Amino acid sequence: MALARSGGGGPTAADFLLVVGDDHAVLEAHGMLGLDVPPILGFSQAGAGGFLATVGIDEMEKAVRLLSTGTFELEEAPRLMVEADSQRLNPAINDVAVFPWRSATLMEYTLSVQGEFMWRDYADGVVVATPIGSTAYALSAGGPLLHQRANALVVVAVNSMDVTRRPLVVPLSAEIRIADIASTSRCYIIVDGVRRVKVTDEVRIYGAPKPLRFVRILSASSLAERTAKKIELAQELLKMPPSAKLVLKVLQQEGSLSYRDVVEKTLLPERTARLALSLLVEKGLVKRRAMLGDARRHVYSVA
Numbered sequence: 178m179a180l181a182r183s184g185g186g187g188p189t190a191a192d193f194l195l196v197v198g199d200d201h202a203v204l205e206a207h208g209m210l211g212l213d214v215p216p217i218l219g220f221s222q223a224g225a226g227g228f229l230a231t232v233g234i235d236e237m238e239k240a241v242r243l244l245s246t247g248t249f250e251l252e253e254a255p256r257l258m259v260e261a262d263s264q265r266l267n268p269a270i271n272d273v274a275v276f277p278w279r280s281a282t283l284m285e286y287t288l289s290v291q292g293e294f295m296w297r298d299y300a301d302g303v304v305v306a307t308p309i310g311s312t313a314y315a316l317s318a319g320g321p322l323l324h325q326r327a328n329a330l331v332v333v334a335v336n337s338m339d340v341t342r343r344p345l346v347v348p349l350s351a352e353i354r355i356a357d358i359a360s361t362s363r364c365y366i367i368v369d370g371v372r373r374v375k376v377t378d379e380v381r382i383y384g385a386p387k388p389l390r391f392v393r394i395l396s397a398s399s400l401a402e403r404t405a406k407k408i409e410l411a412q413e414l415l416k417m418p419p420s421a422k423l424v425l426k427v428l429q430q431e432g433s434l435s436y437r438d439v440v441e442k443t444l445l446p447e448r449t450a451r452l453a454l455s456l457l458v459e460k461g462l463v464k465r466r467a468m469l470g471d472a473r474r475h476v477y478s479v480a
Contacts, residue, residue, distance in 0.1 A: 253389070253390055255384055421453040435475070
C-alpha cells in the first residue's frame with residue numbers, strides 16, 4: 178500500500194491510495210483507513226481484470242504516468258456504515274455478513290428495514306451487500322446482481338430454513354437492523370471478509386455519508402467486463418458439489434486456512450475436503466500457496 182501525495186499531511190491529504198496485491202488487499206487497505214480515504218488505484222499481481230484491483234502490476238509505470246497527466250476517471254461506489262452492539266466499525270465496500278463462529282450452525286435473527294419488521298429467520302447467516310458487493314458473496318449465496326450505479330442494497334439470507342425466503346432489495350438510504358441474534362455458537366460480524374467483530378444482540382447497517390472513489394485508467398477493464406466475469410464465476414459455482422460450496426463459504430468467512438483448518442471448520446471427511454479444495458483451485462475460485470514456515474504445507478484462500 179502506498180499513499181501518493183502532492184503535499185504534506187496525513188492520509189486524507191494524499192491524492193491517491195495505491196494498493197499492490199489483489200482485491201483482498203484493497204479491502205484490507207480500505208479497512209485500515211476508515212471513512213476518509215483518497216481515491217484508490219489497485220494493482221493486481223495476477224494481471225488486469227480484478228474487480229477492485231483493475232490494473233496489472235506490469236502496467237504500474239504507465240498508470241502512474243496517466244495519473245500525473247490527469248488521464249483517468251473517478252468511479253464512485255457507495256459504502257456501508259456498521260454498528261455492532263452500538264460499537265461503530267469502519268465502513269464496508271462490499272458487504273456486511275453476520276454468521277455463527279462454527280460453520281453449518283443455524284442462527285436466529287430478526288430483520289427490520291427503516292423500523293419496519295420484515296422477517297424472523299433461521300439460517301446459516303445473513304449478508305447485506307452494496308451494488309459492487311452484490312457480485313461477491315451475496316451473488317454466490319443466491320442474491321441478485323445490482324448495477325454498480327444502483328441506489329440500492331441487497332439483503333440475502335444464507336441457506337434459510339424457509340424455502341420461500343428470497344433476497345430483499347432496499348433503498349441505499351434505508352437503515353437495516355439485524356437484531357435478536359441467537360445461536361448455539363457465538364456470532365460475528367464479518368466486514369468485507371477481512372474484519373471480524375463479535376456481536377451478541379444487534380447490528381445496524383446504513384449508507385455511509387461519503388462514497389468510495391476508485392481510479393479507473395484507460396487500460397482498466399470496464400464495468401461490463403468485470404460484471405461479466407463475476408457472472409461467469411457464479412455460473413461455475415452453481416456446478417459445484419455442496420462440499421465445494423461449503424468450503425468456499427468457510428474460506429470467505431474465515432480468510433486464509435490450512436487444509437487441517439478447512440477440515441476442522443467444515444466438519445467434512447478429509448478426503449471430501451481435499452477433493453473440494455482441488456476442484457476450487459482447478460476452477461480458479463480458490464488459490465493455494467506454500468506456508469512460509471513449511472513449504473510442504475499449503476494455505477488456501479478465495480481467489
